[in-house]
Amino acid sequence: MSTLVITIISLCAIGIVSAVILYFVAQKFKVEEDPRIDIVEGLLPGANCGGCGYPGCRGLAEAAVKSDTLDGILCPVGGAATMSKIAEALGREVSVQAPKIAVVRCNGTCDNRPRTNRYDGAQSCAIMHTLYIGETGCAFGCLGCGDCVNACQFDAIHMDENGLPVVDEEKCVACGACVKACPRGIIELRNKGPKNRRVFVSCVSKDKGAVARKACKAACIGCGKCAKECQFGAITVENNLAYIDFNKCRLCRKCVSACPTGAIHEVNFPPRKVEPEKAPSTPVEEEKKNEQL
Amino acid sequence: MLKTFKIGGVHPPENKLSAGEKIQVLPVPEQVVILLNQHIGAPATPIVKKGDTVKTGQLIATAGGFVSANIHSSVSGTVVAVDSVPDAAGLSKPAITIKTEGDEWMPEINREGEAAWDTLSKEDIVKAIAAAGIVGMGGATFPTQVKLTPPPGNKAEFLIVNGVECEPYLTSDHRVMLEKGEQIIVGVQMLMKAIGVSKAVIGIENNKKDAIAHLQQLASTQTGIEVCPLQVKYPQGGEKQLIQATTGRAVPSGALPIAVGAIVQNIGTVLAVYEAVAKHKPLIERIVTITGKSVKHPGNYLCRIGTPVSKLIEAAGGMPEDTVKVIGGGPMMGRAMVNVDSPITKGTSGILLINEKEGARRPMRSCIRCGKCVSACPMGLEPYLLARLAMANLLERLEEERVMDCIECGSCSFTCPSARPLLDYIRLGKGRTGAMIRNRKK
Numbered sequence: 001m002s003t004l005v006i007t008i009i010s011l012c013a014i015g016i017v018s019a020v021i022l023y024f025v026a027q028k029f030k031v032e033e034d035p036r037i038d039i040v041e042g043l044l045p046g047a048n049c050g051g052c053g054y055p056g057c058r059g060l061a062e063a064a065v066k067s068d069t070l071d072g073i074l075c076p077v078g079g080a081a082t083m084s085k086i087a088e089a090l091g092r093e094v095s096v097q098a099p100k101i102a103v104v105r106c107n108g109t110c111d112n113r114p115r116t117n118r119y120d121g122a123q124s125c126a127i128m129h130t131l132y133i134g135e136t137g138c139a140f141g142c143l144g145c146g147d148c149v150n151a152c153q154f155d156a157i158h159m160d161e162n163g164l165p166v167v168d169e170e171k172c173v174a175c176g177a178c179v180k181a182c183p184r185g186i187i188e189l190r191n192k193g194p195k196n197r198r199v200f201v202s203c204v205s206k207d208k209g210a211v212a213r214k215a216c217k218a219a220c221i222g223c224g225k226c227a228k229e230c231q232f233g234a235i236t237v238e239n240n241l242a243y244i245d246f247n248k249c250r251l252c253r254k255c256v257s258a259c260p261t262g263a264i265h266e267v268n269f270p271p272r273k274v275e276p277e278k279a280p281s282t283p284v285e286e287e288k289k290n291e292q293l
Numbered sequence: 294m295l296k297t298f299k300i301g302g303v304h305p306p307e308n309k310l311s312a313g314e315k316i317q318v319l320p321v322p323e324q325v326v327i328l329l330n331q332h333i334g335a336p337a338t339p340i341v342k343k344g345d346t347v348k349t350g351q352l353i354a355t356a357g358g359f360v361s362a363n364i365h366s367s368v369s370g371t372v373v374a375v376d377s378v379p380d381a382a383g384l385s386k387p388a389i390t391i392k393t394e395g396d397e398w399m400p401e402i403n404r405e406g407e408a409a410w411d412t413l414s415k416e417d418i419v420k421a422i423a424a425a426g427i428v429g430m431g432g433a434t435f436p437t438q439v440k441l442t443p444p445p446g447n448k449a450e451f452l453i454v455n456g457v458e459c460e461p462y463l464t465s466d467h468r469v470m471l472e473k474g475e476q477i478i479v480g481v482q483m484l485m486k487a488i489g490v491s492k493a494v495i496g497i498e499n500n501k502k503d504a505i506a507h508l509q510q511l512a513s514t515q516t517g518i519e520v521c522p523l524q525v526k527y528p529q530g531g532e533k534q535l536i537q538a539t540t541g542r543a544v545p546s547g548a549l550p551i552a553v554g555a556i557v558q559n560i561g562t563v564l565a566v567y568e569a570v571a572k573h574k575p576l577i578e579r580i581v582t583i584t585g586k587s588v589k590h591p592g593n594y595l596c597r598i599g600t601p602v603s604k605l606i607e608a609a610g611g612m613p614e615d616t617v618k619v620i621g622g623g624p625m626m627g628r629a630m631v632n633v634d635s636p637i638t639k640g641t642s643g644i645l646l647i648n649e650k651e652g653a654r655r656p657m658r659s660c661i662r663c664g665k666c667v668s669a670c671p672m673g674l675e676p677y678l679l680a681r682l683a684m685a686n687l688l689e690r691l692e693e694e695r696v697m698d699c700i701e702c703g704s705c706s707f708t709c710p711s712a713r714p715l716l717d718y719i720r721l722g723k724g725r726t727g728a729m730i731r732n733r734k735k
Binding site: 116117120121122124126127130131132133134137139 | 379382383384385628629631654714717718720721724
């Protein structure tokens with residue numbers, strides 16, 4: 001009986017002594033951490049995708065608490081809604097950042113861009129890109145092995161039957177993983193736009209017009225017609241390639257009609273009013289134009 | 294028991310179809326396209342412009358840096374363009390296009406006779422080699438003059454000549470040793486003088502017995518040159534493997550061969566050195582093997598640099614119907630080409646036409662952890678692990694696992710029973726790890 005009592009008492013004594021030591025040690029070596037970090041982390045989606053540029057959600061939370069203005073900090077997954085919640089929690093103002101979406105800038109479908117050879121090596125765009133031009137005559141376009149699909153943690157990008165990746169607007173959170181995964185830099189994060197309407201140049205070929213056109217029927221040939229048509233100065237043509245600045249673009253869609261190859265895409269617009277149709281230029285004329293370029 | 298390297302290695306079918314074919318001269322093409330970057334390092338800077346007339350052997354582009362090489366016209370005629378053309382991979386590369394008119398050589402090139410070279414100093418020989426634009430002709434295309442001037446603090450003890458030709462199918466070096474043996478021996482002596490050594494070893498695999506006998510007989514009258522027959526094993530032509538096979542010395546990880554006192558030169562390079570020093574002839578032609586199981590007349594051709602590959606295929610009886618792949622180089626390390634109109638470069642050792650039967654790939658399956666790749670790797674690496682790390686983009690781990698030691702020989706992919714493209718992934722990881730290391734140094 002006495003053995004039992006002694007055991008209980010001695011264990012209790014050890015416990016109390018250890019607790020006292022631990023208490024003082026904890027006081028002495030206390031790590032000051034802002035409790036707000038936990039609060040902010042709780043508001044974030046918790047996907048730890050790294051799309052914000054910080055190492056996971058806690059990284060962003062720490063940065064947000066440290067920052068005075070929240071400038072340049074955006075959770076692409078949660079978007080403006082999450083950021084305003086965070087701002088509220090921290091008692092700061094957040095400038096509303098337009099929601100973004102990944103946009104695939106390549107027109108090289110099987111129809112537009114004939115395959116000139118067949119690749120049977122390792123199924124990875126990154127490897128294919130280091131080896132050669134790709135299965136078509138275009139050195140800039142989509143390689144079609146789906147590195148972007150593998151990189152997406154939100155199941156928001158898939159290869160379609162035309163051999164190009166297609167972004168699911170509902171699921172895409174603009175984390176930018178696909179942008180980093182694409183060895184050819186085809187994917188860009190662009191403003192989602194009012195009512196999800198967007199206009200963009202769906203080509204990244206810097207080849208000269210004739211070369212680009214030969215490789216792909218719907219390539220940007222850098223003719224500059226769109227830039228002339230644009231009243232808002234949103235379009236620049238550099239290295240035989242047009243680019244639409246989404247901050248300046250007012251979605252008038254004139255460039256879309258002006259583009260001779262159909263390289264500029266409009267998304268989610270209602271059908272156009274039927275206009276008196278101009279006679280479409282014949283392929284022969286187009287060839288001549290290309291040669292002039 | 295013949296010598297060979299100690300770890301790893303595989304034995305692919307040799308398929309030396311063109312070994313018995315004498316070197317033939319390919320007619321000068323109507324037009325040549327000379328790429329400005331036929332070597333490792335900075336591209337050469339063109340010094341001719343459109344409309345200029347050039348002679349065969351005339352300098353048309355100068356070395357663009359320390360690690361770079363001069364480029365000479367391989368024909369006489371008119372420069373029709375200095376612009377970009379698609380290379381074998383289909384990518385645009387800067388090049389000079391020359392339309393052939395006659396075949397007038399530069400007067401200083403001594404095509405028939407042989408100039409005295411005994412009086413030349415060490416520096417003169419290296420200078421002549423640099424002027425001739427010679428690069429490593431085994432395929433690595435590293436500028437030879439850079440290799441011959443080791444960094445200070447290192448002393449070369451011997452020259453190793455690589456007559457291994459361990460790649461299946463290729464026979465250009467084999468034919469050179471048989472037909473130009475005398476010149477090879479003189480070239481070896483020139484190189485020995487240039488690096489200041491008194492000992493040279495010519496390593497030849499035992500599947501070329503005639504070449505071994507021929508060179509042994511020629512070398513017996515010379516001092517300091519030894520012919521070393523080697524057991525047939527791929528990749529014995531790798532620099533580090535060859536040094537170990539011939540001398541037993543192991544080059545430490547990350548070090549150059551000079552660390553163990555060796556300088557390795559390919560047989561093709563030795564011939565080019567001979568021609569540059571004794572005949573003042575720059576590197577404007579090379580011997581290329583055209584081969585393949587379905588090819589009508591596999592052979593070895595002396596081609597002008599810049600000749601379209603398609604001309605060579607025509608000379609061998611045309612492209613067989615069942616060709617599915619055209620490879621520049623050998624089947625193990627060569628690269629498939631998409632553009633057969635691309636020019637032959639200084640590093641093109643062979644053109645291999647793969648037929649349907651040989652070109653069929655087995656479907657890729659899961660890694661079964663059999664470890665065959667580990668025992669095949671001549672560098673003692675773990676290819677299955679490197680490939681996985683590369684897929685996951687774990688660059689620091691890759692560096693720890695010595696990915697930079699990989700010589701990209703392809704033994705791992707060759708031996709994998711699950712047909713996994715291990716080397717493709719490792720090469721990707723190696724490239725990214727290399728970039729990471731370079732950025733760190735900045």
